[in-house]
Amino acid sequence: MSRNEKVAPFEINGVTVQPGTRVKVELPLAQLYTQTPLNVPIHVIHGRRPGPVLLVSAAIHGDELNGVEIIRRLLRHSSLKRLNGTLLAVPVVNVFGFIHKTRYLPDRRDLNRSFPGSETGSLGARMAWQFKTQVLDRATHAVDLHTGAIHRANLPQIRADLSNQDTAAMAAAFGVPVVINSVLGEGTLREVAEAQGIPVITYEAGEALRFDESCIRAGVKGVLNVIHHLGMTGPRKTRAPLEPHIARSSSWVRAERDGVFLPLVALGAWLRKGQLIGRISSPFGGEDVAIESPCAGILVGRNNLPLVNEGEALYHIARFEEVREVAQNLEVFTSDIERGPGLTGEPPIA
Numbered sequence: 188m189s190r191n192e193k194v195a196p197f198e199i200n201g202v203t204v205q206p207g208t209r210v211k212v213e214l215p216l217a218q219l220y221t222q223t224p225l226n227v228p229i230h231v232i233h234g235r236r237p238g239p240v241l242l243v244s245a246a247i248h249g250d251e252l253n254g255v256e257i258i259r260r261l262l263r264h265s266s267l268k269r270l271n272g273t274l275l276a277v278p279v280v281n282v283f284g285f286i287h288k289t290r291y292l293p294d295r296r297d298l299n300r301s302f303p304g305s306e307t308g309s310l311g312a313r314m315a316w317q318f319k320t321q322v323l324d325r326a327t328h329a330v331d332l333h334t335g336a337i338h339r340a341n342l343p344q345i346r347a348d349l350s351n352q353d354t355a356a357m358a359a360a361f362g363v364p365v366v367i368n369s370v371l372g373e374g375t376l377r378e379v380a381e382a383q384g385i386p387v388i389t390y391e392a393g394e395a396l397r398f399d400e401s402c403i404r405a406g407v408k409g410v411l412n413v414i415h416h417l418g419m420t421g422p423r424k425t426r427a428p429l430e431p432h433i434a435r436s437s438s439w440v441r442a443e444r445d446g447v448f449l450p451l452v453a454l455g456a457w458l459r460k461g462q463l464i465g466r467i468s469s470p471f472g473g474e475d476v477a478i479e480s481p482c483a484g485i486l487v488g489r490n491n492l493p494l495v496n497e498g499e500a501l502y503h504i505a506r507f508e509e510v511r512e513v514a515q516n517l518e519v520f521t522s523d524i525e526r527g528p529g530l531t532g533e534p535p536i537a
């Protein structure tokens with residue numbers, strides 16, 4: 188399609204969005220038992236010129252809030268005024284979980300394990316099916332925004348199936364220093380989308396039920412980088428993003444016994460093999476247990492709840508060929524994010 192070709196209106200859920208306009212479409216996904224309809228608002232920004240259809244979704248796990256704020260800021264950004272293609276931004280996919288401040292649906296199911304879903308299945312299956320057929324199937328590319336689970340924080344990172352070249356290019360374009368090649372979990376939005384040829388990357392940053400300003404800024408910047416990479420905006424003056432590093436592998440450090448966990452390293456720390464990284468003790472007496480890093484790597488995930496049971500995950504460590512470079516990139520990246528005002532005018536991080 189040539190750049191001069193006339194763009195057709197974008198039809199979604201019976202709503203017609205004209206080229207060069209933005210509309211908020213309410214997708215009725217469920218109803219409360221009080222007969223209150225529960226809609227999922229979808230912001231549709233339909234450009235005047237042809238281009239990809241990018242879906243940016245958040246809170247498919249209802250308590251993962253950084254992405255909700257990333258999308259709020261993204262929608263105010265000036266570069267969306269002249270868009271090639273279409274942006275579908277869904278700040279809250281799991282509206283049930285968002286209302287109840289939980290990851291799950293009312294039947295304890297995980298919406299991000301319910302794809303592709305079905306019209307007649309469980310609540311989760313029906314919601315997944317609606318979202319897939321009405322929204323996901325309309326997209327050519329997608330970015331799904333997540334955080335760590337409750338009490339677990341993630342260093343800003345991209346997870347993606349790097350065997351797909353288009354997906355790998357999006358993962359690199361996002362511009363955070365750490366990329367993890369991850370196998371697609373069954374029933375996830377990502378698995379279903381990739382299976383039908385829609386490249387998807389997952390941005391993981393911060394902790395459930397918390398806002399983290401650095402993670403939010405890195406997320407806004409990353410999504411804008413992807414929009415630019417896909418040719419949806421004109422030339423930009425900003426610096427090219429840092430070359431990301433792909434983790435060779437990653438592993439979890441688990442609690443060897445029940446007790447009170449004292450972490451001794453921060454997210455992003457460069458760990459040496461055998462380094463003391465935490466302690467498990469008990470206020471009721473007994474010996475402390477020292478926790479040593481099982482490998483060299485970068486700390487990409489951390490449990491923030493001091494009360495732990497044996498076997499619980501405490502740390503997530505990613506291994507790299509060039510661990511020193513990753514550590515240096517992270518330093519530059521973090522100071523860039525924290526120094527200036529945010530992309531939509533927030534003051535520097537205090």
Ligand SMILES: [Zn+2]
Binds near residue numbers: 248251333334
């Ligand atoms: Zn999640």
